[in-house]
Structure formats: C-alpha cells, structure tokens
Amino acid sequence: MxxxxxxxxxxxxxxxxxxxxxxxxxxxxxxxxxxxxxxxxxxxxxxxxxxxxxxxxxxxxxxxxxxxxxxxxxxxxxxxxxxxxxxxxxxxxxxxxxxxxxxxxxxxxxGTSQEQTHNTVMGATSSMAALSAGNDFVGTATEGLSLGSNIGVDGVSTFANMGGGSMTQETGSHVTSHTWNAILALGHQNEKKSGTTEYGAFFEYGKGNYSTFNGDIRGDGSMHYTGGGLLGKWTSPKKDYIEGSIRLGTIKDDASNVLTDNMGNTYGYNTSTGYYGFHVGYGKVFDYSGGHSLDVYGKFFYNHRNGVSFDAGGHYDLDSINSQILRVGARYSMRTSDQWKWYGGLAYEYEFNGDATGSVTAAGITSAIRGASTKGGSLRAEVGATITQADSPWTVDLNLTAFAGKKRGLTGGVGLKYNF
Incomplete structure (x- = not known):
C-alpha cells in the first residue's frame, strides 16, 4: 500500500x-x-x-x-x-x-468542471485585452501618418510608437494585465481638391503578463502577439474624415500556475493561435481661432482570436473569442507655440461581446467551463502633447490614457515620427 x-x-x-x-x-x-x-x-x-x-x-x-x-x-x-x-x-x-x-x-x-478551470478562459480574455490596447496604437499610427508635419517632401511618412500600462478587466471575476505595445508604420499621402487620402502598412508587437483572480483562486501567465496590417484615411476639404484598418497575426499564451490538482501540483500550458481584426471610423474636425480645434468621432473595433486546445491535467478546448467595441468621443486640441500642441479627450466605449467559453474533458466526461465576459461600458480619458521643431525631421508625441468602468487602468506611450 x-x-x-x-x-x-x-x-x-x-x-x-x-x-x-x-x-x-x-x-x-x-x-x-x-x-x-x-x-x-x-x-x-x-x-x-x-x-x-x-x-x-x-x-x-x-x-x-x-x-x-x-x-x-x-x-x-x-x-x-x-x-x-x-x-x-x-x-x-x-x-x-x-x-x-x-x-x-x-x-x-x-460530475462537473472544477471552478478553477474558469481561470483558463480568464487567461484568454487577457490576450484580448492586449489586442484591445493595440487598437489605440493602430489609431495613433493612423493619426500620426496623416499629420501634415509628418509628411516628407516625397509624400512618404513614418511613425513609431511604444508604450505600456496596467489594466484590470471585469470578467465575472477579474483579470489584471500589464502590457507593452509597439507599432511601426510607413505611409503615403495624396492631396487632391476632392480630399486627402492616406494609406500605409504597419507592423505591431505586444507582450505582457497577467494574473487571474477568481475568489481565492489565483493564476498567472504571460502573452505576446506579433502581426501587421494596412490602414487608410480620407479627409474632405471640410475636415470630415473616414478611416479604417485591418490587422492579423499570431498571439501566444504561456500560463504557469493557472491550475492546481488536489495534491498541490501546478499545471501550465502554452498555446499559439491566430488573430485578426479591423476598425472603421468617422469623424469631423472643427477648427477655431488661435490654433484650437475639436475632433468629434465614432469608431468601431472588431478583433477575433481563434480557439485553442491543450492538455493540463485534462483536455481543454477554449472557443474563439470575438470583441466588438463601439467608441464615441471628442478630442480638443490647442497649439500654444510653433513647437507645442496639447490635446485632451473624453470618450465612452461599449463592448458588445467579449465572451470567453470552453470545455474540459476528463474521465470520459466533457463539461462546460464557466464562461468569462468583458461585455460592458467604460469611460476613456486622454491627455497628450505633440512636440515639433521646424528644422528637425523628428516629431515626438506623448500620451496618457485612463479607463474607468468595465475596464480600469492607465496606459501611456511615446510616439516618434520621422520625415524622409
């Protein structure tokens, strides 16, 4: 015995x-x-x-x-x-x-699934949080490439931005993520009487770590994604604009101690799967005297993460996740000198989906895992500054963004633009 x-x-x-x-x-x-x-x-x-x-x-x-x-x-x-x-x-x-x-x-x-299996779908939502943070980096690239100060004499512009932050996402339980994101874009701009068209391509990268909190059950892991895409923007002479982008790539998740058996043994897993997404937006810029302006906009972001399967003390099948976010807001800008331009904005965004589900199989029994959902609304506030020098090809953009509501946290970034 x-x-x-x-x-x-x-x-x-x-x-x-x-x-x-x-x-x-x-x-x-x-x-x-x-x-x-x-x-x-x-x-x-x-x-x-x-x-x-x-x-x-x-x-x-x-x-x-x-x-x-x-x-x-x-x-x-x-x-x-x-x-x-x-x-x-x-x-x-x-x-x-x-x-x-x-x-x-x-x-x-x-027989049913253990409550701790819920940690696996919460971990999956953290990867969607990283992709959601990437939405803003794609947005800053679209804005950065369209600035007249960032267009070289041949119409070619470049933009690079990197930053990070901490975000807590309510999922029914909650997940806290610490992420770093970066984007590098190259674009071209054509000006005509009917409007200005900008188009380009970008490479994106993000990484971070996360902790899942489900009652007194905690799990930890890390994730990173690599991808790229295309972006475009058209602006009318009256400052109405339409913008959009598409993106795709690979996202990986490395969980270390998300699961534990009755004897205290911890289980980890590694997954790799594809993602894709797009965004479309419409807005209008109102110019005022003294270098002041107001940008009123609405944007829709869609991201999809493919499902994954792995073994960790049992066989897990996590379903694909779809994120559908609508953001409506405004940004006020003012130029205080030839070098400095300040801006601040407020927006409301709502996640219409964000459901993470899956199942686990052991001993011939397949049982549904309690799902996680990021569905709900959040407030988004931003402040930033753009610094330019007339005799320098470089432009610096500093930004800080805060969220409250379904997701809470603070992110920041530094953007560098170079004119060829």
Missing part, C-alpha cells in the same frame, strides 16, 4: 481512521485488499475521510459509478467525512464512501 494514497492511524492492532487522498481509480478489484494487506490490523469501526480524495488514471466516469476502496473492511464503519471528489485539475463532483456488505466503496454521484 502506498502511504500517499491511504493514510491510516493504528492503535494496537486496530485502525482508528483511514484517510484517502490521491487514489488510482479501479474499475475492478480494490485499492486495498484487506485480506492480503494489513490483515493483522482491524479496520472494523474505523473512521473514513475522503474530503481530499482525488482520482487518477480514470478513463470513464458516469453518474453513480462505484469503486472499491477497501475489500473486507469489516461489518461496520465509523464517522465518514467528505462528500466531494476531484479528478486532476479538471472535474469535481458529489460523492461519498459507504459500506456495502463488508467492503468500503466510493460512489461518484455527479
């Missing part, structure tokens, strides 16, 4: 208590055959504790399935403690030990 499976307390030749922990499921036979193991010790009347029982090597588990813990236990049993069981990091259910004849048996009555 392996003492890691059954612990027993013996006084003289009588066992007073048997405690079961990590137990290999047996469809036939007994975990402990008392006729051949510890036959000189009486189990009759001993207490039984299965409150931390965890089954391993189980291929199929159905409702009311039984296994024999101890054969020839005796004709009576003491106090039985424990009404639940677990299977690795995946399943749990109602179950209990009882005496059937002279045998001590365990009956698994129900």
């Amino acid at each position: 392996d003492s890691s499976n059954v612990n027993y307390q013996v006084t003289g030749n009588n066992a007073s208590k048997l405690t079961f922990t990590d137990v290999e499921w047996k469809d036939s036979g007994a975990l402990l055959n008392h006729a051949t193991t510890l036959s000189n010790v009486s189990f009759n009347g001993a207490a039984v504790d299965t409150s931390n029982i965890n089954f391993t090597n189980i291929k199929e588990l159905a409702a009311n399935k039984k296994m024999t813990l101890v054969s020839d236990f005796g004709d009576k049993v003491g106090t039985i403690t424990g009404t639940k069981y677990k299977v690795g990091s995946t399943l749990e259910g109602e179950g209990k030990a009882s005496l059937a004849g002279n045998d001590l048996i365990f009956t698994a009555e129900t």
Whole structure:
C-alpha cells in the first residue's frame, strides 16, 4: 500500500481512521485488499475521510459509478467525512464512501468542471485585452501618418510608437494585465481638391503578463502577439474624415500556475493561435481661432482570436473569442507655440461581446467551463502633447490614457515620427 494514497492511524492492532487522498481509480478489484494487506490490523469501526480524495488514471466516469476502496473492511464503519471528489485539475463532483456488505466503496454521484478551470478562459480574455490596447496604437499610427508635419517632401511618412500600462478587466471575476505595445508604420499621402487620402502598412508587437483572480483562486501567465496590417484615411476639404484598418497575426499564451490538482501540483500550458481584426471610423474636425480645434468621432473595433486546445491535467478546448467595441468621443486640441500642441479627450466605449467559453474533458466526461465576459461600458480619458521643431525631421508625441468602468487602468506611450 502506498502511504500517499491511504493514510491510516493504528492503535494496537486496530485502525482508528483511514484517510484517502490521491487514489488510482479501479474499475475492478480494490485499492486495498484487506485480506492480503494489513490483515493483522482491524479496520472494523474505523473512521473514513475522503474530503481530499482525488482520482487518477480514470478513463470513464458516469453518474453513480462505484469503486472499491477497501475489500473486507469489516461489518461496520465509523464517522465518514467528505462528500466531494476531484479528478486532476479538471472535474469535481458529489460523492461519498459507504459500506456495502463488508467492503468500503466510493460512489461518484455527479460530475462537473472544477471552478478553477474558469481561470483558463480568464487567461484568454487577457490576450484580448492586449489586442484591445493595440487598437489605440493602430489609431495613433493612423493619426500620426496623416499629420501634415509628418509628411516628407516625397509624400512618404513614418511613425513609431511604444508604450505600456496596467489594466484590470471585469470578467465575472477579474483579470489584471500589464502590457507593452509597439507599432511601426510607413505611409503615403495624396492631396487632391476632392480630399486627402492616406494609406500605409504597419507592423505591431505586444507582450505582457497577467494574473487571474477568481475568489481565492489565483493564476498567472504571460502573452505576446506579433502581426501587421494596412490602414487608410480620407479627409474632405471640410475636415470630415473616414478611416479604417485591418490587422492579423499570431498571439501566444504561456500560463504557469493557472491550475492546481488536489495534491498541490501546478499545471501550465502554452498555446499559439491566430488573430485578426479591423476598425472603421468617422469623424469631423472643427477648427477655431488661435490654433484650437475639436475632433468629434465614432469608431468601431472588431478583433477575433481563434480557439485553442491543450492538455493540463485534462483536455481543454477554449472557443474563439470575438470583441466588438463601439467608441464615441471628442478630442480638443490647442497649439500654444510653433513647437507645442496639447490635446485632451473624453470618450465612452461599449463592448458588445467579449465572451470567453470552453470545455474540459476528463474521465470520459466533457463539461462546460464557466464562461468569462468583458461585455460592458467604460469611460476613456486622454491627455497628450505633440512636440515639433521646424528644422528637425523628428516629431515626438506623448500620451496618457485612463479607463474607468468595465475596464480600469492607465496606459501611456511615446510616439516618434520621422520625415524622409
């Protein structure tokens, strides 16, 4: 008998208590055959504790399935403690030990996914949070390439921006992410009487770490994405504009201790999958005297992350995630000198989807994981400054953005523009 499976307390030749922990499921036979193991010790009347029982090597588990813990236990049993069981990091259910004849048996009555499996879908929402932060970097690239101060004599402009921040996302529980994002864009601008057209391509990168908080259950992981896309913007002579972008790439998730089994063993996993998205926007800029202006806009962002599968104490299938965000707001700008331009803005955004779902399979049972959702509204406030020098090809953009509501946090960035 392996003492890691059954612990027993013996006084003289009588066992007073048997405690079961990590137990290999047996469809036939007994975990402990008392006729051949510890036959000189009486189990009759001993207490039984299965409150931390965890089954391993189980291929199929159905409702009311039984296994024999101890054969020839005796004709009576003491106090039985424990009404639940677990299977690795995946399943749990109602179950209990009882005496059937002279045998001590365990009956698994129900089965469902463990609450901690919810951590896996919360981790998936953190990758969407990183892509959502990338929305703003694509937006700053679109704005940066369209600035007249950033257009070279040949109509070619470049833009690079990097920054990071911390964000807490309500998901039903919550996830805190710390991310760094960067974008590098190259564009061209054509001016005509009918309007100004800007188009370009960009490369994007983001990385970060996250922590999931589900009651007293915490998990940690990291993620990064690499991709690229195209962007464009058309502005009329009256300062109405339409903009848009498309993006695609690969996003990876490395979870270290998101899952734990009954014996305290932690499980991690690595996934890699594709993402794609787009955004469209419409706005109008109102110019005022003294270098002041007001930009009123509405933008829609769509991002999609493909589903993933992995094994971590059980088999997990996480579904694809779709994010659909509508943002409506305004930005006020004022130029205080030839070198300095300040801006501040306020917007409201609403996530219409953001549902993360999945399932876990173990012991022949597939059970749905409790889903996470980022659906809801948030306020977005921004401040920043653009610094230019007449005799320098460089332009610097400093920005700070704060969120409150469904997502809360602070992000900042530094943009560098160079005119060829």
